[in-house]
Amino acid sequence: MAVLVLSGAIGAGKSSLTGLIAERLGTEAFYESVDDNPVLPLFYQDPSKYAFLLQIYFLNTRFHSIKRALQADNNVLDRSIYEDALFFQMNADMGRANQTEVKIYKDLLGNMMEEIAGMPKKNPDLLIHIDVSYETMLKRITKRGRSYEQVTTDPSLVKYYHTLLDYYEPWYQNYNYSPKMRIDGDKYDFVENPKDREIVLGMIEEKLREMGKL
Numbered sequence: 001m002a003v004l005v006l007s008g009a010i011g012a013g014k015s016s017l018t019g020l021i022a023e024r025l026g027t028e029a030f031y032e033s034v035d036d037n038p039v040l041p042l043f044y045q046d047p048s049k050y051a052f053l054l055q056i057y058f059l060n061t062r063f064h065s066i067k068r069a070l071q072a073d074n075n076v077l078d079r080s081i082y083e084d085a086l087f088f089q090m091n092a093d094m095g096r097a098n099q100t101e102v103k104i105y106k107d108l109l110g111n112m113m114e115e116i117a118g119m120p121k122k123n124p125d126l127l128i129h130i131d132v133s134y135e136t137m138l139k140r141i142t143k144r145g146r147s148y149e150q151v152t153t154d155p156s157l158v159k160y161y162h163t164l165l166d167y168y169e170p171w172y173q174n175y176n177y178s179p180k181m182r183i184d185g186d187k188y189d190f191v192e193n194p195k196d197r198e199i200v201l202g203m204i205e206e207k208l209r210e211m212g213k214l
């Protein structure tokens with residue numbers, strides 16, 4: 001079997017699809033710590049003060065997860081270390097990190113990636129990227145209901161979410177750690193519609209079969 005990593009914007013459906021894949025393929029699911037993340041609500045209150053600290057928190061947990069996931073060949077991660085720099089670069093570009101923080105971050109990430117490159121299994125087997133439009137992203141963020149993520153609580157998040165989506169396309173194009181595939185998260189309601197769920201899981205299984213991993 002394989003190590004799968006999911007990617008996509010906030011609310012794209014990564015955790016939901018991770019659970020469905022784990023159930024279907026009998027793999028272990030790795031979820032990011034969100035509700036027990038002590039820095040996340042602070043970041044949304046004061047992004048400039050907490051952008052660096054939050055990134056170090058996520059980077060550390062993502063490093064831990066990918067190391068564990070790559071040790072066994074039957075895992076699925078709802079977001080991975082490969083997306084970490086996307087978030088920090090965006091926040092740094094928005095002026096939420098200073099040059100020293102950017103340098104420390106890049107050095108630390110570089111060290112961690114070297115560690116991963118030295119492991120017996122160096123890369124995931126497949127990246128599954130969920131594309132969503134701004135409208136879908138917002139609908140799902142509203143549905144999930146975390147107060148600090150709501151644009152009604154903080155209207156400046158409208159720009160933040162649009163900018164995040166803009167950073168994803170080049171990130172996906174440049175991602176080259178493994179084969180990759182895209183799922184249209186606007187088209188397929190794999191959470192509430194069983195037919196759509198079958199189509200999406202079928203596409204993933206087909207890709208794995210093509211790769212000789214299923």
Ligand SMILES: Nc1ncnc2c1ncn2[C@@H]1O[C@H](COP(=O)(O)OP(=O)(O)O)[C@@H](O)[C@H]1O
Nearest residue numbers: 010011012013014015016140144188189190191
């Ligand atoms: N394809 C989908 N169709 C309908 N609802 C979805 C879909 N994907 C996710 N959701 C809902 O949107 C919210 C966010 O999904 P989640 O899986 O937590 O996203 P992510 O992990 O990418 O942030 C949840 O309430 C989930 O039930």
Ligand SMILES: Nc1nc2c(ncn2[C@H]2C[C@H](O)[C@@H](COP(=O)(O)O)O2)c(=O)[nH]1
Nearest residue numbers: 009010011034054055058084087088149
């Ligand atoms: N500044 C950063 N924020 C991040 C990062 N990874 C996730 N997040 C935020 C975005 C959401 O509010 C929340 C959970 O993300 P989901 O996509 O799982 O809903 O955490 C990051 O690296 N930097």
